[in-house]
Amino acid sequence: MMNNMSDMNNKYTERPWRKMQDIGCIPETLMPYPDVSYTEFILEKNVKKYPNELALVQFDYEITYKKLKEHVDKFATALAGLGIKKGDVVATSLPTSIQFIIADLAIPKLGAIHLPTSMLDSEEGLVDKFERSNCKAVVCVRTNVKDRDIVDKVKKAAGQTKVENIIVTEIRDYSKNPPEWTEEGVLKFNDLIKNNQPNPPKVNIDPKNDVAVLFFTGGTTGRPKGVMLTHYNLVSRTLMSLGSNFPQSLLNALVDGYFTQILMLPIFHVFGHEFYEFFMGYGCTLLIVTDPRDTKEFVRLAKEYHPLFTPAAPTHLIKLTQEASLSSLGILALSGSMPLAPQVQKEFEEKSGSVSFDAYGMSETGGATCTPTALEITAPLLGGFSIASKLWPLTDKLLTTPGVTPLMRSALGLIGRRNFGIIWNNVIALASSLIRPVGAKDRKTGGGRVGYPFVDEKIKIINDDTGETIPISKVVSERLRGEFCVKGPNTMIGYWPEPGSGLDNDGYVHSGDIVMIDDDGGIRVVDRTKDMVNISGYKVYSVELDNMLYEYPGISEAAVVGVPDPERPGSERLKVFVSLKPGYKGKITEGDLINYLKERVPKYAVPRSVEFRDELPKTDAEKIFKRRLRDEEINKMKKEGLIKE
Numbered sequence: 001m002m003n004n005m006s007d008m009n010n011k012y013t014e015r016p017w018r019k020m021q022d023i024g025c026i027p028e029t030l031m032p033y034p035d036v037s038y039t040e041f042i043l044e045k046n047v048k049k050y051p052n053e054l055a056l057v058q059f060d061y062e063i064t065y066k067k068l069k070e071h072v073d074k075f076a077t078a079l080a081g082l083g084i085k086k087g088d089v090v091a092t093s094l095p096t097s098i099q100f101i102i103a104d105l106a107i108p109k110l111g112a113i114h115l116p117t118s119m120l121d122s123e124e125g126l127v128d129k130f131e132r133s134n135c136k137a138v139v140c141v142r143t144n145v146k147d148r149d150i151v152d153k154v155k156k157a158a159g160q161t162k163v164e165n166i167i168v169t170e171i172r173d174y175s176k177n178p179p180e181w182t183e184e185g186v187l188k189f190n191d192l193i194k195n196n197q198p199n200p201p202k203v204n205i206d207p208k209n210d211v212a213v214l215f216f217t218g219g220t221t222g223r224p225k226g227v228m229l230t231h232y233n234l235v236s237r238t239l240m241s242l243g244s245n246f247p248q249s250l251l252n253a254l255v256d257g258y259f260t261q262i263l264m265l266p267i268f269h270v271f272g273h274e275f276y277e278f279f280m281g282y283g284c285t286l287l288i289v290t291d292p293r294d295t296k297e298f299v300r301l302a303k304e305y306h307p308l309f310t311p312a313a314p315t316h317l318i319k320l321t322q323e324a325s326l327s328s329l330g331i332l333a334l335s336g337s338m339p340l341a342p343q344v345q346k347e348f349e350e351k352s353g354s355v356s357f358d359a360y361g362m363s364e365t366g367g368a369t370c371t372p373t374a375l376e377i378t379a380p381l382l383g384g385f386s387i388a389s390k391l392w393p394l395t396d397k398l399l400t401t402p403g404v405t406p407l408m409r410s411a412l413g414l415i416g417r418r419n420f421g422i423i424w425n426n427v428i429a430l431a432s433s434l435i436r437p438v439g440a441k442d443r444k445t446g447g448g449r450v451g452y453p454f455v456d457e458k459i460k461i462i463n464d465d466t467g468e469t470i471p472i473s474k475v476v477s478e479r480l481r482g483e484f485c486v487k488g489p490n491t492m493i494g495y496w497p498e499p500g501s502g503l504d505n506d507g508y509v510h511s512g513d514i515v516m517i518d519d520d521g522g523i524r525v526v527d528r529t530k531d532m533v534n535i536s537g538y539k540v541y542s543v544e545l546d547n548m549l550y551e552y553p554g555i556s557e558a559a560v561v562g563v564p565d566p567e568r569p570g571s572e573r574l575k576v577f578v579s580l581k582p583g584y585k586g587k588i589t590e591g592d593l594i595n596y597l598k599e600r601v602p603k604y605a606v607p608r609s610v611e612f613r614d615e616l617p618k619t620d621a622e623k624i625f626k627r628r629l630r631d632e633e634i635n636k637m638k639k640e641g642l643i644k645e
Contacts (some may be wrong), residue, residue, distance in 0.1 A: 014472045017452035017521025023389050024375035025247035025396040030455050033236040033489055037205045038212045039109040041235045043069055046283040050257050054417070055280065057305060058098050058288040059175040065283070068102070073198030075189075076106040080201050082137060082165050082187075086111030089133040089214065091163075093117045093126070093140040093154055095290050096267045098174040099189060101276065103139045104267075108212040108231065111203040115214045115226075116268035118620045119144055125224075126157035129216060133226065133496065137165040142183060144171075151183060167192065171290055207231035214496055215270050217363045218619045226496030227270075227363045236456075237274060237366040237490035238281040244454040246374050247392070249399035253408050257283040260421050262307040262331075264289035264298050264316060269620045271336055274367030275311040285417055292622060295319050302329060306421030308428075309333075313622035314340050317348040317356065318556055322582070326352045330425030330432070332377065334359050336368065336621075340448075341550035341558075353429035355381060360450035360525055364492045364502065364509040370523045372451035381431040448525045448543060449518070457488035460508060461515065464529060475517050481526055484515045514541070531626055533562030536571045540605045542626070548600055549576065552593065554584035557616045560607060561630045566642045574607035577629050579615050588612075 012019050018028075034041060043065070046055075051066040063071070084090060090107045092114065094100040100116075107114040115133055117126060119141075129135070140154045151168055158166055169189035170181055178190070212231045216224040242251060261279040263286055265272030276286055287301045298320065301307075311334045312320075320326055333348065333356040340358040348356055357377050361368035379388040399405055412420060453459050461470045461482035470482050485508040492509070495502040503509060514526045527541040534540075542560040549558035557579040562572040576593060590610040598606050617625040637643045 012521075015521070016472065016476055016517065016519070017523075020376065020520050020522075021244070021373060021452060021455070024373035024392055025249070026244060026373055026455060027248060028455070030239055030243045031489075033232065033239060035207050035232070036235065037108065037207060038231040038234045039072070039105045041231075041238070042277060042281050043072060043105050046257075046280070050283045053257065053283065054285040056098050056101065056286050056288060057301065058290065059172065061098070061175045063098060063174075068098075070198050071102050071193055072105045072109065073200055074193045074196045075102050076109045076200035077196040077198065078192035079106060079112070079137070080110055081196065084110055084112050084136060086203055086205075086210075088112045088137075089115050089135045091115040091117050091130060091133070091135045091138045092268065093119060093121070093138065093150055094169075094268065095119055095141060095144065095171060096263060096265065096272060096276075096288055096292070097141070097171060097290050098288065099139070099141070099169045099171075100267055101280075102193075104213070104273075106200075108205075109200060109203070111205050111210060113211045113214050115216075116273070117216070118268055119150065119266065120620055121153075123153050123157050126154065127160050129224075129226075130157060130161040130163055133214060135161065135163055137167065138163055139167045139169070139189065142168050142170050142181065151186070155185070205231060207235065209493075211493070213273075215273075215363050218269070218621060218623070225502065227492045227502075228494055228496055228499070229366050229492055233366050233490050233492065234277065235281075236488075237368075238278050240454045240456060240488070240490055241274070241278055241368050241371060242282065244373070244452070245371050247396045247399075249396050249405070250374070251282070253399045253405045254412070255282055255284070257409075258412050258417055258420055259284040259309065260287065260305055260307040260417055261285070262287040262289065262298065262302055262305075262310045264292045264294070265311055265313065265622070266292055266620055270363045270367045271313075271361070271621045272311070274361070275334075279309070292316065293319070295323050299323050299325050299329075302331065306418055306425050307331060308421055308424050311336065314344050315557065315618060315622045315624070317344055321347050321351050328353045328425070328429045330354060330427070330429030332428065333357075334371075336361065341547045343547075343550040349432060353432045355428060355432060358448070358450045360513075360523065362509070362511055362513075364511075365486060365488070366490045366492070368454075369457060369486050369488075369490070370450045370453050372522075376451065376522075381428070448547075450523050450525055452521055452523065453486070454488065454490070457486055457490075458508075460485045461517070462510070464514060472517065476519060476521075479516065481514050481516050483529065484511045484513050484523070484525075485509065486511070531561070533560075533572050533574060535562075535565075535573065535604045536568060538602075538604050540574065542574075545574070545576075545597065545601065545605070545607070548597060549578060549593065552588075552596055554581050554588050555579075556581045557624060559616055559624045559626055559629055561626050561633065563630060563633045563637065564643050566637070574605070575633055576607045576610040577613060577616055578610065579613050585612075 047065045047069045055065040055068045056063050142151045144150045166186045168186045211228045213229050215227045267273045289298050309332045329352040331354045336359050345356050357372050359368045360370040375392045379385045382388045461475050464483050487508045493499045512529050516524045527543045531542045545560040546558050559577045565571045565573040593610050617628045619625050
């Protein structure tokens with residue numbers, strides 16, 4: 001007995017998160033991962049299981065898994081007819097849409113590499129990506145914000161590179177009433193679907209070595225780098241994410257084939273892409289909001305189809321709280337791209353009757369790399385951790401009892417996806433309003449806390465001053481902070497075009513993010529190393545000040561950045577940028593916010609100035625773009641002669 005206790009303690013010493021994962025019935029490993037192509041895993045296995053179930057909904061248009069496969073195969077046939085072959089790069093400049101997903105599944109099916117570009121990329125940015133990747137073709141939307149704004153930009157960029165074909169769509173081509181349009185010098189996406197057979201050539205794919213998707217990083221800290229993700233990386237990340245979140249028994253009984261998800265994130269960015277992949281990989285229905293700013297369309301689709309889950313940036317949750325019809329939404333919302341401020345989380349949950357939580361990831365791991373367990377997420381809804389920690393093992397035991405899961409799936413088949421969603425929306429909304437306050441003391445999510453490392457990942461924490469690895473047990477016991485580093489089956493093979501680049505000698509990716517580890521092994525993101533501010537030798541973590549500002553009544557968005565201090569060469573000082581909620585303009589002053597922070601932080605961490613803006617700049621993933629704010633302020637200081645050029 002003593003030996004068993006000793007072994008258990010040793011098991012948790014350097015992996016403290018395993019204790020909570022064990023209680024939550026999360027397996028030690030999910031290996032071996034399927035050695036299959038990306039398209040086979042996401043689409044083709046689900047066509048066999050759920051051919052007539054809804055795969056995607058966009059505007060008023062619905063498409064089943066069977067029909068989606070037909071369109072993917074036709075588009076793959078068309079690309080092959082244009083000369084696209086294994087190893088070629090095909091770029092897209094598309095919003096979150098059915099067209100993006102068709103391209104994303106068709107391109108890797110040929111053994112080619114999909115390069116999603118940002119809708120926000122400049123002409124120069126596109127030229128850079130097309131040239132560096134030797135891109136052969138581009139699929140783009142004709143219009144995004146202004147008439148022909150994307151197609152004109154893509155044409156100009158393609159004309160400066162070796163791009164051979166431009167394929168164009170209008171976003172409403174997949175709607176009940178597609179528009180009539182013409183465009184000279186391009187191929188029409190819908191014509192290629194209409195005029196080709198669903199018979200793409202068979203291609204031999206090596207899942208562990210062949211690149212499926214090439215994501216360029218957001219460039220928040222410098223020139224974007226091309227992240228090479230193989231078919232195996234993408235398949236394993238899907239299974240690792242949900243498998244680190246839910247017990248396998250629950251995935252098999254309730255998730256596979258029955259969930260509906262709503263997505264408003266841009267899927268040309270890894271954050272949005274991973275979540276479309278996660279749930280389509282489990283045969284679920286995906287509701288698409290093509291414009292991430294369109295909160296009314298989000299609410300309309302949610303009320304009609306009753307999704308259980310949505311991934312979102314904190315800025316999305318802020319906008320959603322302003323929708324009057326948001327009440328009783330009853331949804332699970334995963335926040336990412338930047339830390340979820342406690343006040344933002346509180347307002348969203350109270351107004352929507354939902355539950356929100358934070359996760360963490362990076363392009364180099366194909367997206368998320370830390371997530372809360374279902375136990376952690378549901379504890380507040382169930383009245384606290386003590387109840388939840390007993391309920392989850394009992395649920396797992398029930399679902400693994402012979403005959404129970406088949407019976408439950410038969411019942412769910414009779415209920416249907418939409419009715420299943422209605423039931424869960426109401427359960428979550430009711431539990432959120434009645435039970436969540438009782439379980440709030442056990443709340444572990446929010447405030448930079450992003451859950452636990454995925455199953456089958458290895459992590460290490462690096463001292464950001466010395467570069468030395470700190471034992472995990474010491475990080476926990478001494479409340480130390482350091483850089484988060486990770487490796488696993490989902491880790492990229494390198495930056496384009498060199499396999500191995502961007503990884504250290506042991507195969508770890510260095511995130512550039514500073515974290516702490518709670519006593520139970522939960523990872524808490526403190527700041528990015530680039531956003532950490534050095535004031536006369538003192539380190540100030542800007543995210544901590546951001547979170548304080550979000551608690552001030554009337555603040556909609558907040559960002560604290562460090563800029564050079566003209567009075568102390570080599571040191572920095574802090575500046576605050578904020579946007580206000582409706583009705584607060586002119587009612588909050590710079591002095592109000594500085595005095596508010598003076599009462600909460602050391603003297604050296606008090607900002608010198610505050611700038612009010614209508615809206616703060618965002619990255620592709622809707623993260624507040626601190627580097628741009630910093631650069632703008634430095635340029636302003638140079639023009640005013642405060643610092644030298």
